[in-house]
Amino acid sequence: MSRTPALPAVRLDTVTRSYGRTKALDAVSWAFPRGGFTAVMGPSGSGKSTFLHCASGLDRPTAGTVWIGDAELGRLRESALTRLRRERVGFVFQSFNLIPSMDVEENVALPLRLGGRAVDRDRIASVLARVGLADRMRHRPSELSGGQQQRVALARALVTDPEVVFADEPTGALDPRTAREVLRLMREAVDRSGQTVVLVTHDPVAASWADSVLFLDGGRIVEELVSPTVASVLARWDGVAA
Numbered sequence: 001m002s003r004t005p006a007l008p009a010v011r012l013d014t015v016t017r018s019y020g021r022t023k024a025l026d027a028v029s030w031a032f033p034r035g036g037f038t039a040v041m042g043p044s045g046s047g048k049s050t051f052l053h054c055a056s057g058l059d060r061p062t063a064g065t066v067w068i069g070d071a072e073l074g075r076l077r078e079s080a081l082t083r084l085r086r087e088r089v090g091f092v093f094q095s096f097n098l099i100p101s102m103d104v105e106e107n108v109a110l111p112l113r114l115g116g117r118a119v120d121r122d123r124i125a126s127v128l129a130r131v132g133l134a135d136r137m138r139h140r141p142s143e144l145s146g147g148q149q150q151r152v153a154l155a156r157a158l159v160t161d162p163e164v165v166f167a168d169e170p171t172g173a174l175d176p177r178t179a180r181e182v183l184r185l186m187r188e189a190v191d192r193s194g195q196t197v198v199l200v201t202h203d204p205v206a207a208s209w210a211d212s213v214l215f216l217d218g219g220r221i222v223e224e225l226v227s228p229t230v231a232s233v234l235a236r237w238d239g240v241a242a
């Protein structure tokens with residue numbers, strides 16, 4: 001079963017991703033515990049996006065193995081991998097990636113439609129209520145603030161009840177107060193719904209919401225900081241970025 005408690009939500013075993021002679025990821029192994037919130041930090045070019053893309057099945061590693069739950073991604077054909085990403089994984093990006101011509105309800109319903117699933121309006125209403133936007137169903141993205149758009153994107157990521165949500169700099173374009181609201185909702189997805197969140201960020205405040213922070217440097221994991229605070233993240237960051 002995909003939700004066997006003993007299985008990590010995501011596991012990487014000696015994953016390397018090369019671009020020519022550059023090893024963007026260099027034999028990285030890690031297991032993300034189910035129901036955990038992990039932040040991934042590191043200097044520019046350290047491999048964070050590559051890590052997230054390989055861990056989520058958006059990209060295929062050059063070598064090594066990735067599992068999401070019980071599914072070994074390298075064994076899946078492209079169509080099965082697409083289905084797995086659609087049904088078992090949620091994505092949130094810095095740039096929201098909402099469809100401008102669709103209203104909020106249609107944007108949130110999109111993963112269900114693409115997956116050929118029934119669009120249950122109560123489910124959409126409930127996930128929008130969860131992110132505090134129940135009264136905005138008929139709005140277009142352009143009629144919403146950046147923070148509201150990111151909350152729609154989070155609702156869209158959560159609507160399929162995914163095992164794991166991958167977020168790439170989701171608060172990068174938001175002011176601190178709005179960012180806090182998005183982070184609180186991600187924390188809630190972990191604490192109340194047992195979902196797993198993997199968050200790539202440059203922001204020590206965002207990282208301090210996680211249960212642990214992985215520091216990447218030169219395509220390798222060089223540190224894990226458990227129970228991070230803003231101060232402890234900054235202190236480690238100085239060490240990694242030095």
Ligand SMILES: Nc1ncnc2c1ncn2[C@@H]1O[C@H](COP(=O)(O)OP(=O)(O)OP(=O)(O)O)[C@@H](O)[C@H]1O
Nearest residue numbers: 019022023024042043044045046047048049050051
């Ligand atoms: N498509 C690509 N083609 C060639 N090289 C790439 C490609 N994507 C990434 N790289 C290289 O791999 C390394 C890691 O890049 P990656 O984007 O994963 O870093 P990052 O930590 O996410 O950086 P940033 O914080 O600046 O977004 C860099 O040296 C980068 O130049």
